Amino acid sequence: MSSLRKWMLFSFWFTLVGLTWTIILPRLSEVPGIQQHIARMEQKGIVVEAMFYTELDWQPPPGASWR
Amino acid sequence: MIESLGNEPEKHVVSSGGLETAPSARGLSEDWTAVVLGLCILILGLLSVQVTSPPENISGPTSTETKTLAESWLADCVGKPGKWNANPGLAFYKNDKSLLGSIIGALLVCTAIGAVATWLQRNSTRRFIIAFPLVFVMSLMAYVLSSQIVIANYNLEFALWALLVGLIVCNTCGTPLWLKPAVRGELYIKTGLVLLGAEVLFGRLLALGVPGIFVSWVVTPIVLISTYVFGQRVLKIPSRSLNMVVSADMSVCGVSAAIATAAACRAKKEELSLAIGLSLSFTVLLMIVMPIAVETLQLDPVVGGAWIGGTVDSTGAVAASASSEYLGDVGLRTATTVKMIQNILIGIIAFGVAAYWTRWVDTADQSQQVGPAEIWRRFPKFVLGFLAASILCSILFAGSQAGELRVSTSTDAFTKGLRGWLFCLAFVCIGLETNFRELFPYFRSGKPLILYLSGQALNLILTLAMAYLMYGVVFKT
Numbered sequence: 300m301s302s303l304r305k306w307m308l309f310s311f312w313f314t315l316v317g318l319t320w321t322i323i324l325p326r327l328s329e330v331p332g333i334q335q336h337i338a339r340m341e342q343k344g345i346v347v348e349a350m351f352y353t354e355l356d357w358q359p360p361p362g363a364s365w366r
Numbered sequence: 367m368i369e370s371l372g373n374e375p376e377k378h379v380v381s382s383g384g385l386e387t388a389p390s391a392r393g394l395s396e397d398w399t400a401v402v403l404g405l406c407i408l409i410l411g412l413l414s415v416q417v418t419s420p421p422e423n424i425s426g427p428t429s430t431e432t433k434t435l436a437e438s439w440l441a442d443c444v445g446k447p448g449k450w451n452a453n454p455g456l457a458f459y460k461n462d463k464s465l466l467g468s469i470i471g472a473l474l475v476c477t478a479i480g481a482v483a484t485w486l487q488r489n490s491t492r493r494f495i496i497a498f499p500l501v502f503v504m505s506l507m508a509y510v511l512s513s514q515i516v517i518a519n520y521n522l523e524f525a526l527w528a529l530l531v532g533l534i535v536c537n538t539c540g541t542p543l544w545l546k547p548a549v550r551g552e553l554y555i556k557t558g559l560v561l562l563g564a565e566v567l568f569g570r571l572l573a574l575g576v577p578g579i580f581v582s583w584v585v586t587p588i589v590l591i592s593t594y595v596f597g598q599r600v601l602k603i604p605s606r607s608l609n610m611v612v613s614a615d616m617s618v619c620g621v622s623a624a625i626a627t628a629a630a631c632r633a634k635k636e637e638l639s640l641a642i643g644l645s646l647s648f649t650v651l652l653m654i655v656m657p658i659a660v661e662t663l664q665l666d667p668v669v670g671g672a673w674i675g676g677t678v679d680s681t682g683a684v685a686a687s688a689s690s691e692y693l694g695d696v697g698l699r700t701a702t703t704v705k706m707i708q709n710i711l712i713g714i715i716a717f718g719v720a721a722y723w724t725r726w727v728d729t730a731d732q733s734q735q736v737g738p739a740e741i742w743r744r745f746p747k748f749v750l751g752f753l754a755a756s757i758l759c760s761i762l763f764a765g766s767q768a769g770e771l772r773v774s775t776s777t778d779a780f781t782k783g784l785r786g787w788l789f790c791l792a793f794v795c796i797g798l799e800t801n802f803r804e805l806f807p808y809f810r811s812g813k814p815l816i817l818y819l820s821g822q823a824l825n826l827i828l829t830l831a832m833a834y835l836m837y838g839v840v841f842k843t
Binding site for chain 1: 518539622685
């Protein structure tokens with residue numbers, strides 16, 4: 300693959316990602332179902348992207364003790 | 367090219383383009399480097415915390431419990447981009463406060479970690495420092511992509527976007543040779559896993575008691591082993607490591623379990639990428655479908671919460687899925703606690719998988735019996751660092767209130783954020799070394815997808831049965 304073609308391919312993907320994230324996804328966030336889901340998560344303070352429980356605002360059940 | 371995520375102490379070949387860097391005999395192996403660095407960072411984090419009890423607390427024991435304070439001088443030293451919707455520039459602000467300082471802090475800390483690692487391994491520190499900022503910028507881009515409000519609220523985690531960024535660069539303009547010294551996926555993953563060990567606190571198991579342990583610790587290993595055996599005996603998946611990584615991320619806790627088991631069984635980077643892609647795709651689906659299923663079946667909120675906690679792969683998605691009005695606060699709390707116990711299980715799973723692989727899988731094609739010295743040589747040592755971090759923090763956490771505060775403050779203020787950056791860097795590096803064409807054979811057979819679906823079906827049935835038995839019958843009160 301020629302150097303020019305490689306960089307053109309890179310620019311294409313870069314633009315595609317940029318447009319998706321700055322135009323399509325913001326529009327998607329206005330779709331009523333998605334908007335409601337996002338508002339509910341924000342309101343309840345749920346960290347949906349959490350990978351491990353320490354990233355959540357996890358509270359032990361009442362009366363639980365580890366000592 | 368790095369062929370696997372495992373330890374190869376004798377030879378470490380970095381490049382797909384001709385550059386090979388093999389550490390000299392005096393240098394530390396990748397595993398021991400990760401253990402040393404991970405434990406040093408952990409101890410630094412713990413020592414950075416100051417626990418103080420204000421004088422007014424002497425009025426009574428109850429107020430002492432609630433007013434003891436802890437703060438770390440490393441707080442806000444490592445940060446990640448915040449959420450945004452249409453303007454990516456807003457990712458660098460949180461509540462009108464700039465996050466740039468903490469992101470630059472993350473760059474400096476990660477550069478220091480990598481530089482010390484290259485020094486310990488007797489590689490060129492100068493070449494690492496020149497190359498690393500670009501790898502970090504790619505990781506930052508991945509974090510910004512994952513922080514978009516729609517992406518973040520549907521649990522499409524940064525790992526996926528880090529892979530995408532790396533793959534785009536590698537498969538278009540190519541990964542330049544000068545960047546290779548900083549493309550250290552294995553090192554970042556293993557150091558991140560040692561730090562993750564500090565979050566695996568065994569004492570927290572007592573929080574949910576017997577029913578939660580039954581749901582998480584009895585069903586999960588049964589599903590994991592059954593899925594693995596099904597993949598080997600029925601589907602005849604050629605790669606045992608792919609079979610194990612898909613089984614673990616489906617049955618335990620998604621991306622974090624996939625990373626831990628992939629490193630423990632020396633899975634290929636393409637196998638880890640595939641497992642994470644599968645897991646995240648189905649997590650989005652389960653996150654939406656599970657609360658509807660719980661409500662349709664009119665399950666008790668506690669039983670429904672336990673079912674969601676045991677089946678939805680990703681931790682954040684469990685909380686999102688169990689936050690429905692029908693399940694209420696009690697359902698949400700049960701779901702996140704069951705998932706938390708599953709999170710803690712990854713320590714034992716990683717050790718078990720590493721031991722099984724070292725003893726039986728790696729030696730399967732050898733006619734001679736392998737001795738203890740050889741088993742020790744092959745064992746992925748970073749797993750020991752992971753367990754040491756977990757045991758150290760579990761003892762501190764359970765010992766006293768000051769210890770509990772020290773561990774949780776150190777995790778919240780420093781190590782949790784750093785672990786996230788290290789995993790993000792690792793996935794960018796995996797992408798930077800992966801050719802799209804290497805991924806196609808895995809999709810062609812469709813077997814990993816069948817494996818995932820069959821295992822998840824078993825998981826759904828067994829977890830519902832156990833949740834009903836434990837929370838609906840045996841421990842109903």
